[in-house]
Amino acid sequence: MASCRLRPLLYHCSFASKVCLHVLLSPCSSCSCPWIIGHFERGQVFAYGSLRRCLGSACLVLHLFPRQIRHTYSHPRTAKPSTVKMSWLDKARKALAAGHVLIMVGLCIIEYEGRAVSKLGEGERIVIIKKDRSILVHRPIGHEPVNWQPHRSKIELIEENGRRIIKASRANELLKIVFLNEPETYAFQLSDDAEFEMYASEVEMKEAVLLQPDLIEEGFTPLTDERKVGRTGRVDIFGVDRNGCMTVVELKRRTATTNDVKQLQQYVEELSREFGKKPRAILAAPSATKSAITFLKTAKIEFRCLTPKTCSKIIRRRNGLDAHL
Amino acid sequence: MASCRLRPLLYHCSFASKVCLHVLLSPCSSCSCPWIIGHFERGQVFAYGSLRRCLGSACLVLHLFPRQIRHTYSHPRTAKPSTVKMSWLDKARKALAAGHVLIMVGLCIIEYEGRAVSKLGEGERIVIIKKDRSILVHRPIGHEPVNWQPHRSKIELIEENGRRIIKASRANELLKIVFLNEPETYAFQLSDDAEFEMYASEVEMKEAVLLQPDLIEEGFTPLTDERKVGRTGRVDIFGVDRNGCMTVVELKRRTATTNDVKQLQQYVEELSREFGKKPRAILAAPSATKSAITFLKTAKIEFRCLTPKTCSKIIRRRNGLDAHL
DNA sequence: CGTGCCAGGTGCCAT
DNA sequence: ATGGCACTTGGCACG
Incomplete structure (x- = not known):
């Protein structure tokens, strides 16, 4: 524990710089601003928060704690200075x-x-x-x-x-x-820098189809993903089938609904207007509701059963292969 | 605190019966099943959970606590019997x-x-x-x-x-x-029986329009709410305008999007087929996105600005009036 | 139970 | 900022 006078160098605090040591700064007793967090770097103290407000009084008591040991918790109220009863x-x-x-x-x-x-x-x-x-x-x-x-x-x-x-x-x-x-x-004081990894999302379904287009159909060739349709809306995958026919694919990671079919139908209409030719449309999803299936038939939209987990496995198998080579 | 022998009457436990007194049952030391919750009624102890597993040994120690006083918290580990160190x-x-x-x-x-x-x-x-x-x-x-x-x-x-x-x-x-x-x-041990009241929802918007249809338009008369359209889908309010023209109203509590317009357009088409006559369509929402507005024009769908808060106020004013009368 | 649709949706990423 | 859309969406209501 140390006590020091903080000079205006505190103005040089940078919000972007990395915190390497957490510092609790308590204001002088005449000042009501709350404790603030800062960091200590090459002998200088950088502080965040509302410190400027109390720079007028300038005299602060500085308590230095090494960054709390991981996995141990102590309530701040039991941390020093706990001799003073706090509200x-x-x-x-x-x-x-x-x-x-x-x-x-x-x-x-x-x-x-x-x-x-x-x-x-x-x-x-x-x-x-x-x-x-x-x-x-x-x-x-x-x-x-x-x-x-x-x-x-x-x-x-x-x-x-x-x-x-x-x-x-x-x-x-x-x-x-x-x-x-x-x-x-x-x-x-919690520290949690782990990256959250999510598999079997719609993004992964798309990746898998781009890697292995025959998941949709033998001879399918993706050209672009996320093609814009009209002023608004976009299809997930835009490509051509084995006969060179324009084909749009809509992916759903869950049971496809009538709404999904209608939306795809809208895209087909807009693309028809744009190209003067009707594209093939394929809805790829793990399943579809009954009414979605009847709509698929009337709208002449094809269905391809594709589950997010299958796609995820393909990605991971491929990644494993890459790592191995 | 009391100690007792629990006889097989415990088999009569009913999961449906109301808990009137919380009872913590600790198993005899030779048994590893966890503590369980039960209730005490007319001199009998009814217990839930995995008690049957330890009925063989039959001897349990019974600790009775009155239900914890509201607003005071104590960690179970500090509650009796805390003399025994628990894992x-x-x-x-x-x-x-x-x-x-x-x-x-x-x-x-x-x-x-x-x-x-x-x-x-x-x-x-x-x-x-x-x-x-x-x-x-x-x-x-x-x-x-x-x-x-x-x-x-x-x-x-x-x-x-x-x-x-x-x-x-x-x-x-x-x-x-x-x-x-x-x-x-x-x-x-938390007790929370309060009812959560939510205002300014889409349901309230509909109630307000049914109460005071001129929120949509002078002379508008709602006939049914939630009319089914086609096999799936439904419009929020179905009625006639001052000229007796069939009118459908779609309510949105948030900014209307192109999708909302397209959906309403779909309904209009299906109703046209059903009735052989095109209904008027009104989208009532607090606002609409730019592209939604252009779509509204091409689809000949009308827009009525209506905020959930306005509707909520109308409902509450009306309720206040009712209470007053 | 399936199906549809609202939600104070939220969040992410595009223009 | 606006807009389009996925989400382990969750939740309710209705057939």
């Missing part, structure tokens, strides 16, 4: 400012007003505020949040007549959570 | 069986295989298992879960070579979370 407001603000993820559990009422309006009376819920200032309200049942606000919303924490209030707002959208008692509050 | 597995299983909401935070890897396949390497995440056995995995950023499983999935908790594993499965869908260390684990 919920201070704890929560500090945690947010430090980029921690906040979890609060307690009795609350919730109001939302934005594109729609919603109200939710007294009940016990879980509220999560993430580092990116997205916020979630979860009831004890149901896998979807009952209310939420996406990232970069403005988070305000208020304490008023014993009620802890969270306001999360962005353009024309306001979410207000009023805790009737002090909620159980936890903060976590 | 993560026991704590988590007990909490789940008792219908608590479990929150776990820790370093984990995640695999999902079902309709799609996903993998997520090492990282620190928040895992929530709710009473309805829905499960969520949240990364420190992004307001949507990275992985999930809806309610009524089968939750398995496993401890294996120091790794805590959660498997959440339902038909053809498996989510596997492997904690590389013991995660921070919290359990909450």
